[in-house]
Amino acid sequence: MQSEDMKKAPSSQNWTGKSSIFSSLAWLAMASAMIVESDSYRYATLFFVALAGTAFRERAKSISAHWLVILCYIWAAYVFVRFIYGILGHDERGTSEWLYVFPIFFPLVGIALHATRNVIYAAATALIVAGLFSLIVTLDFETLLSGARAAPLWHNNPIHAGVGSGMIFLCSVFWALYSVEVQKLRGRSMWLTIGLGVATAVLGLLGVLGSQSKGVWLALAATTVFSGLLCLLFYSGRWRVFSLATATVTAGFATIFAYPYVQKVAGPTIDAIAELFRVAISERSASIALQRLIDDPATPSSMGERLKLISNAIEVYQSSPWIGSGNVWLTKWKHTTYGDVPHTIIHNGYLEIIVRHGLLGMTMLAVFVFAGIKIVNDAHKKGHLSTSLTGFIYCMNFFFFCTVATNSNNRLALGESFFIFMGGVVFALLIRPQTVRTQPLPDDDRR
Secondary structure (H helix, E strand, O other): OOOHHHHHHHHHHHHHHHOHHHHHHHHHHHHHHHOEOOOHHHHHHHHHHHHHHHOOHHHHHHHOOOHHHHHHHHHHHHHHHHHHHHHHHHOOOOOOHHHHHHHHOHHHHHHHHHHOHHHHHHHHHHHHHHHHHHHHHHOOHHHHHHOOOOOOOEOOOHHHHHHHHHHHHHHHHHHHHHHHHOOOOOOHHHHHHHHHHHHHHHHHHHHHHHHOOHHHHHHHHHHHHHHHHHHHHHOOHHHHHHHHHHHHHHHHHHHHHHHHHHHHHHHHHHHHHHHHHHHHHHHOOHHHHHHHHHHOOOOOHHHHHHHHHHHHHHHHHHHOOOOOOHHHHHHHHOOOOOOOOOOOOOOOHHHHHHHHHHHHHHHHHHHHHHHHHHHHHHHHHOOOOOHHHHHHHHHHHHHHHHHHOOOOHHHOHHHHHHHHHHHHHHHHHHOHHHHHHHOOOOOOOOO
16 A cells, blocks of 8 residues: 555656756756855745745655754744844844854755755756856966966855865766766766866866965865775775875875965965964963964964954853854954954854854754764665765865854855755755655665
8 A cells, every 4th residue: 555655756756857957957056156156045945945845745744853853943943033132132133143044944955855856966967067167267377377366256255266166176076976986977978077077176176276265275185185084984995996096196286286376375374373373382372372463463464354353253252152142242242352353254154153152053063963974874874875975965064164164154155055955965865764665766866
């Protein structure tokens, strides 16, 4: 006797089949922030939320009682109530406070991702092609070779362009790996796919280099090491040797080519950071080290300004360490030591969280991240997720969380779309076992 899920599945599949092009374009819009800063991903999010709540509401009901779903809704409600209280009780709206309500979208976006998973590869292919042509059009190779900043793509800031280029690089690499692993393409088409992936990845690396974001450089270097560790965990035999050799050779050539450029751009900042740690260790006080470095005329001006932002954020955090200051953090900011600094973007995503929501906010983030790791790992072990996609999820998250340590990327279109999509991935994988029990999957549906 068929279950209710099986009875309802055909209509959902027909809907997806008739609208595959539109669904692919919507997922492309979700990822478009890598190339151009716009609000396209917001409209895509609303579309997928509406889709999950109507055409696929039975799947939404199937995970509605899961503790992680409930936690997302409770957190979103808490943030919303606190935001309203900040307005009514303190006449303070803060800035970008509504971003922390976004977990309310994660479960429904995950439902839509699971339901439209058969169009994701087409959307990813379109993203790689769009990324390749965008980088070709916007990269100023002459300026890049001269050693000057040459930020590509269409972003409001070179740092944003660096993050976007790094994400395109990772997408290109793992898109090619996935194509080969699941034998999506064979023969000449396979080599064409690899060539497209390699070309886009190389231009993505040049985009990262030309953007001259030291934080992105560091994040990508750390991600390269992290990817090598993943190869040891997930690959065996010739695949492990091939992956490690490729990563090593790529990292070696990139280091040789980029080192003089990186040293010229980042040298003074590296020296200042080393001095910060030296003073902090000798004085056993981070605050004294910050103060000395801020007052030191040898400190690069851009770094000095960021240190002022960090100092202010620490002061605000210390005033309410457990639950943060909510909207009122902006009022407190005006009374900090460097309250006259012309920016309130702290350039550190983790400090952005703790000034608003304190250790409670960081705990929420940690719980979701570790729960997500377990869900992804379980899906891979059960064969519901290919090795290349597992590596992509881990590496993309690792890279982005590294960039957040040096910039407030969670406040960008890049960060918002990234968290919505990756939050959706967790819930798409969460419902996978239930669907497998009632409905067989296509042979190549390990996504």
